Amino acid sequence: MTLRARPHLHYAPVSEGVYFNGPRTQFVISGPQLLYRVADICVPLLEAGTTEDELVTALGSERARPVVRRIVDELRARGLLLDLDALTVPEPSAEIRARYPEALAHLETECADPYAVFQRLRTTEVLLCGPADAVLPAARGLHRAGVTGLTLATPDPDAAAATASRLGMRLLPLGDTATLPDPGDLPVPPDAVLHCPGADDGVTAEALTALLPAGAPLVPVRWDGLVAAVGPVAPGGASLAGSAALVRRAARWAVDEATAPVPHPTAAALAGALAGQLLFDTLAGIAPPGEAHVLHGEELTADRVHLTAPGPAAGEAAERRFLTAAPEAGAEPVPPPTPDEAVEAVTALTGRWTGPLALLGGEELPQMPLALREMAARDGDAGSVVAWAEEQRTATVAVALAALRAACPTPGTAAAGLTEEHWLLDGALRLMADEAVPYATRAVGAVDARSVPLLRLLEEEGMPAPALTLLRHPGLDWTLAEVRTSGGPRPWTGRSWGRDDTEAVHRALATALARHQAHGVPGAGPLAEGVHTDALLFADASEQAALRKRVADAAEAAGLRYEGTPRRPDPVTGALPLWSGAVRAVPLVGEPQGTEESIEERDHG
The missing domain is CATH 3.90.930.70 (Outer Surface Protein A; domain 3)
Structure with a gap:
């Protein structure tokens, strides 16, 4: 051997x-x-x-x-x-190795059968479409790596003529970047396409698909006034939606971070070169799934990102989920994630350039006696939101759930959770808060030891002796507390569910204080609106199961059940690691029983 x-x-x-x-x-x-x-x-x-x-x-x-x-x-x-x-193909000759040293070394590093891959690449036909600024660097890189079957289709044929002649590439003139060559005009059918529409969305997925064999890869290159994006690779026209979503998301990050625009035509040249390398790796079978690049800033930095497969089309209906009293026969409840797993899920939502949410620095937000964190949406106009917890790690999870709620469409009550069960319970508790009945109204008075610093700080801020109302839903054994302050800059209200009176009062006090603290920080977003439900983060699996049964039984007694529509997969990152979407109480009468879903583990993307 x-x-x-x-x-x-x-x-x-x-x-x-x-x-x-x-x-x-x-x-x-x-x-x-x-x-x-x-x-x-x-x-x-x-x-x-x-x-x-x-x-x-x-x-x-x-x-x-x-x-x-x-x-x-x-x-x-x-x-x-x-x-x-x-190896199925022997080593290339010394002459070939001397001509393509970098490509061979790259394949030898990555491939199990590198010379067979190289032999296949040598006969691959690639079509490069787009402005000369972008496609020429890609063509030179591919040719230098041994891929010599290249056809350039560009609206700048004069700019590409000398390079095409020197390297023996075919050249086809185009009217503009929104035009593709007619398949009948191609001298040979391509095995792959590198498509650089730039800022132009005129090319249809059907037109791109017509150029390629089924399943053949296409690498898109896009840019707008701020950023450029390369990839992700997908078969034929399927790449259009992913690349358009990526450049839109990255541009929103650039706007919110006040990032300077990338310099052109340098950015187009670097994007083309990166696209050529990505196409080479894809054809060689060594490109990581979902790899893409975002180019940003005056100094033209390229960040590698990794994306998952795109989700359903925008018009596709999301599957409804129902809160049931118990799991289906044979199904096991999904245990709540550990704190580290929850933070890891939040991290996946907030990746720079790709994430739908951004965790803000929040240097001015108070961290004592509560930890406050702020998160902003990188889609739509939801803005930023603040959430609190006893410490930073839980506050990070809490603010992610708050931001997901803020981004929920209507109708229905916005809800979010770490699991499907958590999400549906979150929505149910928010709806049931409106049905809770007061059973005690008084000044807060004596409180648990951990709530003392909250009362003391409220008093120091000119808001002593807040009023307290305790409420309970007839079907639940959880408590809803409402705290109202007076004095200070303005009155504040904190409403929170808790597993008992002590927890509910503490969380309602903390919510009122956090609302006051966030209001006092210039430029900070508001504290999340609505009733506080983060006690669910601390309920173990058995407590959540007991609550689920009580909620479902109470709803059934009222002729209702709780129905949620989960958020569709993100167009950039794919299935989200946390659950969110609108939850509603719907009548049981007339509901098709065969469509019910258990709330156990299923992909929600």
Whole structure:
């Protein structure tokens, strides 16, 4: 068996043995100092291509075989060696290697059968459509990598003529970037297309699809006045919606961050070069799924982003979900995520350039005795919203849920949750708050120890002795508390559900105080409106199950059930990791029973 090290294998002595690293891995093979001397003989031979027997011979003793085998096995296990005997296509000649060194090294690093991939790429036909500023850098990069079957279709044929002639590329004039060549005018049918419409949306998905075989990839390049976007790759015209959504989302981020516009034509050239590399990797089968690039700023920075598959079309109806008293037979309830998992889900919603939400710095927002966080929408005109919690991690989750509620369409009550059950319960509690009946009205008076700092701060702000009303829904054992302040700059109200009176009062006090604190910060968004339901974040699975049964039973007794319509998948990031959407109370009469859904684990994207 002849083995050769993949490119970019490095090693160095460390106190524990020998340190190795490759493009995506690093590790230490433990052993004495002598192990480095063995590696220092083996690795250069592996870089040239060798066998285990030849390595042992180079070390001068059969006793070295176990050490050689250990090094080789460790490198092979981590994908750092090529088995030359297993390749379906032999190495290219020295002349070809000298002509395409970077492309071959790249394929040798990434591919299991690199020379077969290279041979296929050499016969691939690529159509590049768009302005010369963008398609010429892409064409030069592809040609330099060995992809020589290139056709340039551009509205700037004079600007591309010299390069096309020098590199042997075919050249087709176009009327503008909204025009595609007629399939009958192409000298050869393309296997892939690199399409640079820029800011022009005149090309239809059907026209692009007509140029390509079924499933063939298309790499789009778009820009507007602020940013440029490359990718994501998709078959034929399916790429149009994804790329348009990406450039719109990225432009909104740029506007909200006051990012300077990218410089043209430099941005078009860099975008074209990145698109060429992305197309090469896609054809080679080594591009990460959903890879794309966003170019931004005067200094022209390119950020790599990763997107998931686009969701249903905008007009497609989302599936309704119903809050039932218990799981379907055989179904297990979905446990609430851990705090770390919840924060990870929020992070996925707030990725720069791609996320529908942005977590703002909030340096001016108070953090004592409550942690306040602010989040802004990167779609529509929902603006920013503030939420509170006892500490930063929970506040981060709370403000994400508040921002998702703020972005919910009507009709219905906006709701959000970490799971489907949490989302539907959130909506149900908000609706049931209007049906809660007061059973005690008084000054707040004595409170739990953790609420004392809240009362003290309200008093310091000129709002002593807030009024308290305790309410309860006939069907629930949770408490709804309402706190109203007087004095100060203006009266504030805090309404909150809690699992008992103490929790409800504490959260209502905190909501009133947080509303006052957020109002006092210039430029900050308002505290989320409506009743506070974040006690659900602290209810364990059994408490949520008990609440669900009470809510569903109370609704059934009233001839109702709670129905939610989940938010559709995001056009850029795909299925969202948190649940949100409008929740309504609907009559049971006339509802088709066969359409009911359990609220257990299902993809909501």
